[in-house]
Amino acid sequence: MKVTIDATLCTGCSLCFSDVPEVFAMGDDGLAKVLVESPAGDLAAKAKDAATGCPAEAIIIKD
Ligand code: SF4
Known part of the structure; x- marks a missing residue:
């Protein structure tokens, strides 16, 4: 499987990197x-x- 983020849709709500910090993090943006x-x-x-x-x-x- 391949995981990507659509940066045009992400609002930076933090849900994913709070719940699954092994896979997601907050970027500099x-x-x-x-x-x-x-x-x-x-x-x-x-x-x-x-x-x-x-x-x-x-x-x-x-x-
Ligand atoms: S859950 Fe993650 S990918 Fe989705 S909007 Fe929030 S920060 Fe962005």
């Missing part, structure tokens, strides 16, 4: 950035949950 682009196992599941929970639908996951 205040928006989310991806630390692990191809997470596996538990982290993959957490990344998917974060994508589902993102209020801006800015987390894109491709299998």
